Amino acid sequence: MCSHWTTRRFPWGARPYSQSFEAHAASLDKNNHAKRQRTAGPRTNLKSFEALGLHPPIVSALRAAFPSIKHPTTSQEALIPAVLDGRDIFLQDQTGSGKSFGLVCALLNRPRAEKRRSKKPAITSIFIVPHRDLAYQFYHWVERMFTPAASVPSFSIGSIAQVLVRGSRGSGLPFLRENPPHLLFGTPQALMDVYREDPGALKLDTLSALVVDEADYLVPTWAHRTSRERKVLKQPHHPGDTREFLDIVYGKHGPRSFNEDDELERDRSPQLIVSSATLPAHLVEYVSEESGWLDRDDWITISPHQSESKVAHSVLVVSEDHVRNIDGAVPPRHVDVFPTSNTQEECDDPVPENDPALVEKYSQTPSPFNPLALETIAMLFATDVPSIALLVIPSTSPVQRAIYELREVGVNAHGLDLLKEQPSGRGALLALRANPTLLVSTWANTRGLDVRELSHVFMLGVPDHTGYIHIAGRVGRLESHDKRLKGKAVMVVDPGEEDAARDLLRSIDCVPAAVGLDFL
Helix, strand or coil: CCCCCCCCCCCEEEEEEEEEHHHCCCCCCCCCCCCCCCCCCCCCCCHHHHHCCCCCHHHHHHHHHHCCCCCCHHHHHHHHHHHHHCEEEEEEEECCCHHHHHHHHHHHHHEEEEEECCCCECCCCCEECCCHHHHHHHHHHHHHHHHHHHHHCCCHHHHHHHEEECCCCCCHHHHHHHHHCCCEEEEEHHHHHHHHCCCHCCCCCCCCCCECHHHHHHCCCCCCCHHHHHHCCCCCCCHHHHHHHHHHCCCCHHHHHHHHCCCCHHHHEEEEEECCCCCHHHHHHHHHHHHHCCCCCCCCEEECCCCCCCCEEEEECCCCCCCHHHHHHECCCCCCCCCHHHHHHHHHCCCCCCCCHHHHCCCCCCCCCCCCHHHHHHHHHHHHHCCEEEEEEEECHHHHHHHHHHHHCCCCEEEEECCCCCCCCHHHHHHHCCCCEEEEEEEECCCCCCCEEEEEEECCCCCCCCHHHHHHHHCCCCCCCCCCCCCCEEEEEEEHHHHHHHHHHHHCCCCCCCCCCCCC
């Protein structure tokens, strides 16, 4: 794959975390707001999380929960100090760079917000994500870090982090009102639902920071519009839940009037962090120049240098009766094969049986999928996947039908619902890992998900450029000391899509790697 920094003042009341956690983090210095070096880009002289400004209790919790994480990534070296400095940030780095995990750690490190008059805890940071699975993934990171704190009397993980999504299993709005978390993960739809029902529940007047993850998806913009098109776009229309929520937070249409001449009001405006693996110029221009969400003269961009790709990209062209590699595919330089798990040969777990109702339904209706395409994916899965793979299908395709047909040919296929098996998404995946598993999802629902055991991603059809970067970025994260090991991203296309697939790989400067088809 193939500006300068300054320190921002925090006028709101500040306490670290919550009262129940103070006993667990007694060594936390809540006044430690040292000014950072004023420079841009990754800071290669910083090799520890403590040196980046994270408090010792946070670092200790991080290392206990994630012992394989020894040092910050290049992306984290740049973003953590910037978040702690309070500057508005545009954050772009390749998928798998650790930017989301770094953001979570930095936000946990922020001083705890309080209601100014009552001194009661309030929500410090809101982290907006595109879908529920991503919200729970981030929540489970925090849960793992603070599980040892459960031994502290009166400690509740809800005081540290909560999830706000439609259909949430939690106690809902009453619990949020009475127990505001330090860090709230939520989808824009759920946040707007709560705001419309009870604007005071989110306590936006004390909010310290707001993150928009996968921003190019949540805040769609368009490039190089003509003057006529711009005029049409400016006509009244529903802005979408993310834009509407940001307008409320930053006072464009909400109760908090932002006065550019009022320095105190400027400082009280929450820090805005816009993050994604892809941040097109027209999105940056819209947010910085047109949206009114940030001070157009006081923001920075963090975009660390890209490292060598950890993904091998392939394209298989499938007709009704033939499968071949795309023209121009070359043999891979290395035998990039992930070691097969010992448990794979010993596992006798049967493939889950299809629901009889689905069998009756689907056996009487024609398949929307090319049977040979699914059979090819099934064979690649059986011969090359050691643990977990992902199949991504177009948003208009039925996920349940794909799972049904894959199970019919012997694949242990499941929907990408990290909460279905267990409350802990990580636990559900670990339970599935003993029997190689193919997760199935649509393009939109894969954004941001971090599954370290994922070695392969298969795609039916050709996504757009941005979508492909996000989907292919799901692999190549498997922790290994062998730099030759690569994840594999395989597009399975029909002959009419071959040119589009070739152009897509050219646009990211990738030469397709040939896939061995001896099994056919």
